[in-house]
Amino acid sequence: MIQGMDGRPDDDREWQIRWSLGSLHFLVIVAFTWARIVRDGTLLSRVHVEWIPWLTGVVLVVTGLFTPLLGRFTRSRTPARAFAGVAMATGVSLLAxxxxxxxxxxxxxxxxxxxxxxxxxxxxxQFWLLVHQSLDGEQARRHIGWIGALGILGGIASGLTATLIMRSISLDELLGLTAVAQLAAGAIALGRTAPPATDDEVPPAGTPRRARTVLREVGYARLLALVVVVGALTGGLVDYQFKLALQRLSTDPAALGQWLGLFNVAASGLALVTQLAAGVLLARVGSRVLAFVLPAGVVTAASAGLAWPGTWPPVAARLWETASRHSVARTSQEFFFLPFQGQPRTTMKHAAEGFLTRGGEVGASLVLVLLALAGRADPWHLSLAVVIACAGWMCAIAWLGQAYGPALSRSLDALLLPGRSAATVDVDRGVTVPELIGLLRSRDPRHVLFALDELAAVDPVRARREARPLLAHRAPAVRARARRETLTRRTASSAATVEAWPGAEALQAALRSGDHTRAAAACAEVVAARERHAVPVLLANLAGAVRELARSTLVQLGDDAVGILGDTLADGRVPLRVRRDVAVVLGRIATPAALAQLWRVPQSAARPLRVVALRGLDAARKAGVPILLDEMTVRADVASDLLEFDRRRRQAAAFGDEPPPDLRLLVRALAEAASQARERVFRRLALIYPAREMLRAHRGLMNSNDRIRAFALQYLEASLIQADRDLLLPVLRTSVPDETPAVSDSVIALAGDEDIWIATLALHVLGSRRDGALRQVVPEPLREDHVYQETARWALARL
Incomplete structure (x- = not known):
């Protein structure tokens, strides 16, 4: 389980993905930049800039007609073949x-x-849909910056070549080069080997998702659409300002081509610089904060235009807007599409780059027409319109950022749902009951001891039943452990007693009569009378056939039983099985007073007890019960459990992927300790953050699917505050290093471990190997645990 989460990517395949997508992006941006230079240069040399708002409306109409056709074309094809087909078809159209x-x-x-x-x-x-299909969330963090940087280099190369060759060729000849570059990109994509599609990427046959359906059903999609539309509106205003300033400088086609080429070089150079910083910013602040970089720079340049109307503030605003859209804005925006899976992602991607963007540009055209009709289409009023639009854009991004984490969590839940099985409330160990029953039949006494201990913690009644055949086991240690399991249970200590209660004998007799109807009637009388003095009797009968009846009676007593239950929970002299049941009862009572008692479980308590207490608190928080807690203390416990998780998985890794037979039980115990420590981390985080989403992220991290684990990590990055993100994510993303200590040194160190079960298993390994270091690690006097003492004496006798 631990190794599954920490699996390392295949370096050769990752480099192949990075270079193939990066080179393809390079050609796409080269062709697109040349096409825009030809488009803008030809238009500004032949048509007045005032026609642009009207042409933008025509672009929206054509896009609205083209997008459904594109959707039908791509629906039955892989992203690579869909991109290749679109690139080749449009490349041929450019020749015409x-x-x-x-x-x-x-x-x-x-x-x-x-x-x-x-x-x-x-x-x-369509290219970015190909990227999404090729990369999961974690791969995107590693490679999307590189892919974007190669695209920016394509912008620099295309801008430089356009500037240098415009003296010798015309704009229409440059369009021919654009067609060649686009056809080359389509040919490369057609020959690219795509990874196999997962179930979440393949839409069901016959169920196409139209944009209006997604927008109607998904609130997050509507917020994303609002951000795209307002961003496009702002970009349309900035673009018009820039073209107005450019046309005032010149209307010569060659000069305009050179100006646009130089502008694209400058914009691509600035984009490359910001892209290099995007990786650091993405790791430090996340995609949500990174999305504010573009509008913040535009509003700064537009504000300068308010103070100094002229040519250069619009140029600066357009420069920053173009550079950021191809670097940090593109990087952050692609992460906002991660909550969509399969066909909805394709639909929203086409909608965002299609009619939503064109719709925003049409909105900008309407604003420009209104300003012209009002006689206010001057640089100062245009700058004011940009500032107002940027303010609305930043508000929309803030709303989208708040919805991003929950949307990721819902998407993660949809991925987990097909294979998710409900867990019983009381199971808190790393193995299931059928596995433990199988281990009880093992010929290795260590396996039998381990399984019996685990089964006693999970299901005490089943453990007593399974222990009876083990009384005749050949191994003395197993026979001793089975005798202890079948002995009559002692009652709770005096911490759970109160003054003598006359009805104690009658209740005790009813519970031990074997008549369930009689026992239930006696318990009903206790509940009706709210008799708190019955609590010690009920605690003494938390075993056998009346165990569940006793627990449900304690739950019904509620706050009347909370005080005694809390004292029992905190008393280390009470058997662990009783304290576990008490923790379950307090979690089911789930009143503020009962939940306060669960905090009395110390960090030094047994792992199963700590997990059960945390489960009770998490269940109450999911139900909306208010919980009083000290966040600083919870975060300190999170840090402690996280250190234990990292330490245990490194200890398990020290023995390799296939440890020798005498080490397997020890390695398994270490892996389970790491798994339980990680579970405690997330259960504590669920007390601070939304409980359902945080526990869902934990299930995602335990999944064997790389894409699901990447989703879980992306949700944590989007939801945790900076301090918690810096604490948690490096550990969860870091693989166990190859450099590990010698096996003998690791076993010797574990023999003195604070966990008594792990120390016992380490002593058994040293005894099996007749290791002389055993004399130095066995303490005098022996630690207070029956199995540990028997194992230590057996191991020393073998030397």
Whole structure:
């Protein structure tokens, strides 16, 4: 289980994914940048900039017609083949546009502007769908920055080449080069080997998800759509300001091509710098905070335009907007699509890059038309409109950031649901009852001892029944342990007693009569009278056939029994099985007074008892019961349990993936201790954060599917505060190092472990190997545990 969570990625395959997607992104951005240079340069040289708001509306119409066709084309194809088909089809269309541009007509320039604006973003969106299909959340953290950086290098290369060759070729000839680059990208994608699709990536046949259905059913999708629309509206205003300033500088096609080429070089260079910082920022602050970088820079430049209206503030705003959209904004935005799975993700991606973005740009066009009609389409009022739009954009991002974590959790729950099985309330160990029953039949006495101890903690009644045949076992240690299990149970200590109660004998007789109806009637009388003096009698009968009846009676007594139950829980002299049942009862009572008693379980208590107490607190919190807690103390306990988890998994790893037979039980105990420590970490976090979501993340981390574990880690990164994120995620993401101590040194160290069961198993290994170091590690006097003492004497006798 621990090794499954800490599995290392295949380095060769990861590098292959990184380079193939990165080179493909390079070609996509080269082609798209050239297409935009030709589009803008041709339009500004033939048509006045005031036509742009009207052309934006036409782009929306064409995009609305093109998006459903694209959806039908991609629905039955893998993302790689879908991208290849779209790239090749649009590349061929650009060759036809090159012939039309040679007519030097204004309508051809406007038609090209509409076509590039319609297909370009959708082609980029199809590429990022291919990225999503190839990477899970954790792989995206490692590679998405690299893939984005190669795309930015493509922007630099295309800008430089456009600037250098515009003196010798025309814009329509540059469009021919664009078509070649796009066809090359389609050919590479067509030859790329895609990873096998998982169940969550393949949409059911005959159930296409349209954008309006997703937007109607999913609140998170509506928030994401709002962010896209408002962001596109802001970008449309910034773009118009920039083109207005550029047309005032020149209307010569060659000069405009050079200006646009230089601008793209500068924007790509700035994007590369910000992309290099994006990885650090993503690790430090997360995708939610990173999403504010773009609007913050734009509003700063627009504010400068309010103070100094002119040419350069709009250029600076457009420069930052272009650079950020291709670096940090792209990186953060791709993470916002992670909560969608399968067909809904494809639908939302096409919608975001298609009609939602075009709709935002149409909104910008309406604002520009209104400003023109009001006679306020000057640089100062345009800057004011950008500032107002950015304020709305940042508010929408804040709302989306709040919904991001819960949306990830719901998506994780959908991935976990098909294979999730309900766990019983009382099971708190790392193995199931059938496994333990099987171990009781083992020929190895150590396995039998381990299974009997675990079964006694999970199901005491079953343990007593299974212990009877073991009284004739060949191993003395097993016979002794079986005798202890079948002995008559002693009652709780004096901490749970009160003054003499006249009805004690009658209740005791009813519970031990073997007549369930009589016992239930006696318990009903106790509940009706709210008789707290009956609690010691009920505690003494937490075994056998009336165990569940006694527990339910204590639960019904509620706060009348809480004081005595709390004293019993905190008393180390009371048998562990009784204290576990008391913790379960207090969790089921779930009143503030009962939950306060669960905090009396110390960190030094047995692991099963601590887990049961935490489960009771978590269940109450999920039910909405208020819990008084000290967050500083809880976080300190989280740090302690996290250290234990890391220490135990490293101790288990010290013996390798396939330990010798005499070490297997010890390694198993270490792995279970690590698993239980990790469970306690998340159960404590569930007291501070939303309980259901945090425990769901824990189930995700224990899953064998890499994509599900990546989802769980992404949810934690999105939900934890910075301090908790820095504490938790490095441990959960770090694999156990290859450098491990010698096996003998590890066993000797474990012989003195504070966990008595692990120390006992280590002593048994040393005794089996007749290791002379045993004399130095066995304490005098022996530790107070019957099995430990028997094992130590046996081991010393073998030397």
């Amino acid at each position: 546009w090159e012939l039309l541009l040679r007519t030097r007509s204004a309508w051809s320039a406007m038609a090209l502007y509409v076509w590039v604006g319609a297909y370009g973003p959708l082609l980029v969106a």
